[in-house]
Amino acid sequence: MSQKQLVFDQLDNLGIAYKLMDHPPVYTIEDMEQLKITEQGEVCKNLFLRDAKGKRHFLVVLNKDKQADIKSIQAQLGCTRLSFASDERLQKYLHLQKGAVTPLGVTNDPEAAVEVVLDSSLEGKEQLGFHPNDNTVTIWISYGDLIKFIRTNGNIIHHIEI
Template identity: 80%
Template sequence: MSQKQQVLDHLKNLRIEYKLLDHPAVFTIEEMDQLKITEHGAVCKNLFLRDAKGKRHFLVVIDKDKQADLKSIREQLGCTRLSFASDERLQHYLQLQKGAVTPLGVINDSDAAVEIVLDSSLEGKEQLGFHPNDNTATVWISFADLLKFIRTNGNTIHFIEM
């Protein structure tokens, strides 16, 4: 079964309503803009980070139009210096490839080791767009349902101001 189908089945099992938009593979927000995917709702940037010792891993989810200030994120999380995690770490923890990073990847994090960091400005949004672990589609769900999806897996959730 494909990663995409696993996510869609999990959404259905959790009784989470979603809309699915299939599209050509995209790797950047700019490519999503060009295909007008971003006109359907709030698309998010998803950054996979690690702390200085590589002991903690974070998936930071912010609005596509915001800049990620790693120093501010570090201060709000109370952790050591942050940097982007390697493709190998991304594969190890979330079984995802670069370009398909998404908080829906927690479905592959059986140890709930990755901490999810959500920009509080996303709270209450009804249409957030994420890849369903495959960058040839975008799934639209509400912020409340995103929380439900993450909490069901047991990952720690942090809220920050960006």
């Protein structure tokens, strides 16, 4: 079964409505803008971070137009120094490749080891865009349904100001 099919099955099992948009592979927000994907709803950036000891891993989700202040995120989470996690860690914890990072990747985290960090400005949004573990598709779901999806997997969710 494909990575994206795992996401679709989980969404269907939870009764979460979603829209799909197929497109060529995209790796950056700029790629998405060129294909006009960002005109369909609020596309999110996703950053995979780790603490200084590599014991905690965070998937940070924010609006595509915002810049992440890593020191502010660290302070709000009360953790040791944050840095970007390696491709190997991304593969180990979420079984994802660079360019396909998504909060929907928690489907690949049965131990719920990755903590999901959501920018509070996303709260209440009706159409958030993410890859379903595959960067050739963008899926649109509501913020409330995103929370439901993550909670069902058991991952810790943090709401912070980015």
